[in-house]
Amino acid sequence: MKKVLIIGSGISGMSCAVKLAEAGIYVLLISPFPSERSQSVMAAGGINAVLPDCEEGDSVSCHIEDTLKGGDSLAGGKAVEGLCRHAEEVIRYLEGIGTVFTVDNSGHPVRRAFGGQSYRRTCYCGASTGKQIVSALVMEARRLEAAGFIERRIATCFHSALIRDGKCYGALLCDNKGRKLYTEYADALVMATGGQNALFGKTTGSTLCDGYAAGKLFLQGAELKNLEFIQYHPTTIETSQKRILVSEAVRGEGGRLFFMDKGNRKYFTEDKYGPRGNLMTRDLVSREIYAAGKDVYLDISFLNRKIIDQKLPEVRDVCMKYKGIDISREPIPVAPSVHFFMGGLAVRLNHETNIRNLFAIGECASIYHGANRLGGNSLLAALYSGMVVAKELDGRENDTKKEDFSGYLADEDQKLQKMAESRSRFPVMYIRDMAAETMEKQLGIVRNEEALKEGISEIEYYLSVADRICYDSSVPVYTNYSLQAILSLALATLTCAKERRESRGAHYRTDYTETKTDYEYATIISFDHGQYRVRLDKEFEYES
Secondary structure (H helix, E strand, O other), X not given: OOEXXXXXXXXXXXXXXXXXXXXXXXXXXXXXXOHHHOHHHHOOOOEEOOOOOOOOXXXXXXXXXXXXXXXXXXXXHHHHHXXXXXXXXXXXXXXXXXXXXXXXXOOOEOEEOOOOOOOOOEEOOOOOHHHHHHHHHHHHHHHHHHOOOEXXXXXXXXXXXXXXXXXXXXXXXXXXXXXXXXXXXXOEEEEOOOOEHHHHOOOOOOOOOEOHHHHHHHHOOOOEEOOOOEEEEEEEEEOOOOEEEOOHHHHHOOOEEEEEEOOEEEOHHHHHHOOOHHHOOHHHHHHHHHHHOOOEEEEOOOOOHHHHXXXXXXHHHHHHHHHOXXXXXXXXXXXXXXXXXXXXXXXXXXXXXXXXXXXXXXXXXXXXXXXXXXXOHHHHHHHHHHHHHHHHHHOOOOOOOOOOOXXXXXXXXXXXXXXXXXXXXXXXXXXXXXXHHHHHHHOOOOEOHHHHHHHHHHHHHHHXXXXXXXXXXXXXXXXXXXXXXXXXXXXXXXXXXXXXXXXXXXXXXXXXXXXXXXXXXXXXXXXXOOEEEEEEEOOHHHOO
C-alpha cells in the first residue's frame, strides 16, 4: 500500500488526507495540535463558487477573469481555470459531507459580495464557514481512521524533509513530548503548513503558522515563489495578543469606510472608486486607509439589528468583547494588518515542488493568487489543492527504491544537543520578536529600497548569531531548532521585495510606483551554496 505523509491538519491537509484514504492510500497526518486548533477554523467569510442559480451575468469565465485580474497578471491561467471550474464540485462535496451552508427558502446556498468580484458568489456558513468545514472534514477523517486508512499523530512537529538527489523520501519529525527526532519514510510528503504569520508578530492569523517549514525546505533546495506579495486585510481591530479580522462580509453587506474631516464623515473609498469603493481589492483598500493618515472607521449601524444578528453575529460579538462596541449603534475603528501570503513554496499544476515527491497545498503553496488574493478564494484553493494532490498520487506508481537516512538523523540529533549546551545573553524568542519588528517595519503596506536594505541588514545580523544564542530548555525543542529557517525565510522575503522594482498587487513601492511589463513574471528564489538566487520566470506555473 502507498503511504503519504501530510504535515498540517487544517482544511487543505485534511481534504488531501480524506481523498487519499478514499482511494485506498494510507495517510499519516502530522500536526502539533488537533485540527480544531488550526488556522482554518478562523476563516469566517466564505468560499467562492459560481453555481447554476448564480446572479444574472455571472459565469465561471467571469470568476476566472476576476481572479486573474485580482492577481495582477501573475496568477497562472491554467491553474486559475482549474480552480474556478471545479468550485461547484467543491461546494457539492462539502454539502455531501455535512457542511451546513446558509441557504435561502429554496434550499440553495446564499451568496454574499466580496472584494474584487463582479458578482455575489461567496457561499458561507453563517459567521463560521471555516469551523463548519473543519468539523465536516474531521468527521470524515475519523471515519477513515477507524477504517485503518488514516493515522492522526498530534504533539508532533516537522523538522526537515528526507531529500537525496532531488527526490524526497519522507521527513524527519520531532516528538514534542519525548523531545526526540525520528525518521518517517513515505512515498510522498505533502506540506499543508499555512502561511508565515509569526514572521510579522501580531497578525490576523495563528502564530502556529510561522513559516518554518517553508524556510527549512528552502535551505534544503526547494524553490520559493512570490514571497513579496503579502496581503494586508484592510479591516481589523487590535487586541493585546493579536489583530482580529473584521470580516469582508461587513462591507459585503453594505458597510462603509470613512474618516472624520472637519467634523464631517468622508467616505473616501466611495469618493475615489464609486459605489463599490468599499469592495475594491484588499491591496487597494489597505493602501487607501494607509494614505488617509487618520483614524478610519467601518460603519454598519444603519442595518437592521436583526440582519446584523443573523448575518454578522461573530463580528458583533468580537467587537463587543474586545472593544465594547455595539456595531448596531456605533462604527468600528479599523486598520490594515498582515492577513495572507500569496507567496510560498513554488509548485507546478499538480502541486509538486522542484523536488520529486515533495508537494505543497493550501496557503504554503504559491499558485492561484498571483500578486493579490480575492476574498473567498482561499478556502476554495485549500480544498481544491488537496484534491489535486490526492488525484495525482492515486495515479502515480510507487517508488520502489529506498534510501537510508540514519546518518542524517544522527547528525541532526547531535546538532540539537549542541543547541542545548550553547549559551548567550539573547534567548530564541527575543531574536524572533526582534525579527518580527523588522519585518513589520520594513515590509509594510508601502516599501522602498532604503527600508528593504535596512531590513535585510538586520535579518542578516540575526542570522549571524543564530547558532550562538541561548536555547531555552523550558520551551518545546521545536522553538529552538526553528530559528535559523524562520530567519532565512525572512531574508528571502525581503530579498524578493527588493528585487521587484515595480508596484504590483499587494507589493507597492514608493520609489517604483508603476506596474512594469518587464516584471510580469513570477519571482523564484532558491538557496544555492549559501547564496540567495532570484530569477523571474513567466512560464513556471504552466508546466506539470
